[in-house]
Amino acid sequence: MIRLQRAALPADTAAQLEGFTRDIARTAESDRKDTAARLWSHSTVRRHVREGLLDALTDMAPGHQRCMYCGDGQGTDIDHFEPKSLAPLRTFDWLNHLLACSYCNSNQKRNRFPRADTDGSPLLLDPTLQDPLNHLRLVLPVCTYKSLTDQGAACLEVFGLNTRGVLVEGRRTAYGTAKQSVELWRIATDQGRHDKAAEVVRIAWNRPLADVLAAMFHQSGHPAADLLFDGEEETLGFLRDRALREAFLTAA
Template sequence: MIRVKRGRAPDVLTRNRARWLRDLQRARTPKARKRVLERYRHKEVKDALVALFHGKCAYCESFIRHVDYGHIEHYRPKAKYPRRVFTWSNLVLACGVCNGSEYKGDEFPLKAQGGPLINPCAEDPAPHLSFEYDPVAKLASVRGKTPRGDTTERLLGLNRQDLRTYRSTHVKRLWFIAQKAATEPEARQLLDEAAASTREYSAFAQLLRNALLNGFSFASIPLKS
C-alpha cells in the first residue's frame, strides 16, 4: 500500500451526487433503493478510479485489469454509511479478494476495535505498515507497526497465502536487481522504474531503492521499512 494523491471528483459525481442522495432517501422499496445505489458504478467513476490507482488495488497493490474489472470499493462501507455511497473521497479501486466477504467486505472497525483502516488517499501508510523482505525465506511481507496497521493487515488479508507467494516472487527478482544496481546503470534504471507508483508492489521496490541509497549491503539479512 502506498499514498495516493486523490484528484478532483469525476464530473458525473459532482453534477449528480446531491440528486442521487435525495433519490436514495425517497426510495421506498428494496428494489428502488438498489437501483439508486447502483449509480455509483457509472463508467466515468470507474474510469477515474482506474486512472487514479493505475489499475492497481488500492490496498494490496496488485494489478487488476488484465484479469478482472476490479471493484469500486467504499472505504466506509455503503451498507453502514449510505450517505457516503456517492462521495468521491470514499471510493477506491480494489481487487475482489481484498474487498470480498472473506476479508474487508462490509467491515469497518472503529478506534475501539483497532481501526479505522488505513486510507491510502487520506494518509501515508508508512507510519502504520512495514514492508519487509527476508532473502533467506524469500518472503515479502506486510506487517503492522501500529494497532491500525495490524488491523489493516489482518482485515485486508495483506499476507494471505496466494498474494504473498506471488508478491514474494516479484520482490525476489527486485532483490537481485537491487544488488546489481549500485554498479550497473541498467539495473538501477529497472529498480527506479519498479519504484514508480504506477508499478505493482511499488512499496517494496521503494524499500529496496531506499536501502540502496543508504548503502545497505544486501547481505542475506531481512530488510524492512
C-alpha cells in the same frame, strides 16, 4: 498498500454524485440504506456514473489498475471505504471510493469496517489520506508485514495481507525484481543510457505489488537500515544513492 493521490473528478460526474446524495438525504433516515442500495444498482448509475468513477480510480491506482488494498489483483470493483450499508449518505461520496480487486472487496472486506474503541475512528487505512508506510513495515526479505499501529493491524487482519500465501510469495518475487531494477538502473546510468534507465524506473513502478519497492526505499533511510538490510548490503548501497533515489521517487 502505498500512498496515493486523490484525483479530481470531471465536473459532470461530481454533479451527478451530489444529486444522488441529495436524493438519499431527502428520504427518511430509516429508509436511507435501502434507497442507497437501490440507486447504486440502478442501470443509469451503472452506465453513466460508475464508468466515470472507474476511470478516475484507475488513473489513481498503483501500477496497471492494481487493487489499492493488496496491490496485486486487478482493480475491478468500486469499493466503498465506509460501507454503504453502514453509511448510506456516503454511497456517492467520491472521497469514500477506492479501487479494489474482487477478492479484497467481496471475500475479505465485505461490510467489515472496524473502529477504535476509544473514539470510534476508522481502523482501516485509506491510502489516499494516510501513508501506509507509517502503519505497516515490510519485513525483508521474507516479505511479510509487521503492524506498527492499530490501523496497520486491522488492515493485516481484514485484508489477510500475511495469511494469503499468494500475496506473500508474490511480494518475495517482487522483492527480487525490485533489486534487479535498481541494479539495472545503475548499469544503464553508468553507460549513459538514460532513456533505458528511465524505462527501468517506469516498469518497476508499474509492476504488481509496488508496495515492496516503496518499502525498500522507505526502509533504506531508516536509522536501523543496516540491520533491516542485513545480508543485502549491495542493494542498500543502491537504494542510498542520491541520483537513484531521485530518479525512482520522483516517478512514484
